[in-house]
Amino acid sequence: MRIKKDYDTVLKERIADVKTLLLYFNVTRVRQYYIKRDGTSDFVLASWESDFRFYESCKNKRITRSTANRVMAGKLRKAFNEIHDIPYSLLYKVLGWYGSERRIVLDDIPEAFVGYKKYEAGKKVYKGEIKDSFCRKWIMEDKMLLRSLLCDPSYDRVETIPNASKRVIGIIQKWEVKNGRFE
Numbered sequence: 001m002r003i004k005k006d007y008d009t010v011l012k013e014r015i016a017d018v019k020t021l022l023l024y025f026n027v028t029r030v031r032q033y034y035i036k037r038d039g040t041s042d043f044v045l046a047s048w049e050s051d052f053r054f055y056e057s058c059k060n061k062r063i064t065r066s067t068a069n070r071v072m073a074g075k076l077r078k079a080f081n082e083i084h085d086i087p088y089s090l091l092y093k094v095l096g097w098y099g100s101e102r103r104i105v106l107d108d109i110p111e112a113f114v115g116y117k118k119y120e121a122g123k124k125v126y127k128g129e130i131k132d133s134f135c136r137k138w139i140m141e142d143k144m145l146l147r148s149l150l151c152d153p154s155y156d157r158v159e160t161i162p163n164a165s166k167r168v169i170g171i172i173q174k175w176e177v178k179n180g181r182f183e
Helices: 007-038 045-059 067-084 088-095 143-150 166-179
Strands: 116-119 122-126 129-134 137-140
Touching: 007 045, 007 067, 007 088, 007 137, 007 143, 007 166, 045 067, 045 143, 067 129, 067 137, 088 166, 137 143
Parallel strands: none
Antiparallel strands: 116 137, 122 129
């Protein structure tokens, strides 16, 4: 016979699962993307840092708007949106239900998103054609913590993320099979 968990216990588990999901989209997918893009066996932090600095400079209009810079910024924007875009279906699957009668919603677990900046859905349209879009993303605000996590090889795969539950690992693995990894 299964022991029924109380609502607070389930909420604590979902907070940990959402934190794992955020780490997956902020660290693991970044590592996978740059390993694949650079064709190396290990993640090179300098590659990510140079792209990040260039992209921030373009966003803040600190560099000239030459054609080459605009093209490079567009490629980086598309890559960053692809890396950090958390699909609604995956997010709500991780949140799950309490029993069969009550869905857990984002407003129930605000502490899971402490330290992350939220970006709502957006799209880039050029001459009536959608060039790039994303659903929703949360980006880690503490860049020093992000750098230290990016240097940690235990974040290479979802299975090796510290303190990840079997439930969220299974959900993310099914999503990876359906949508593909960067590897």
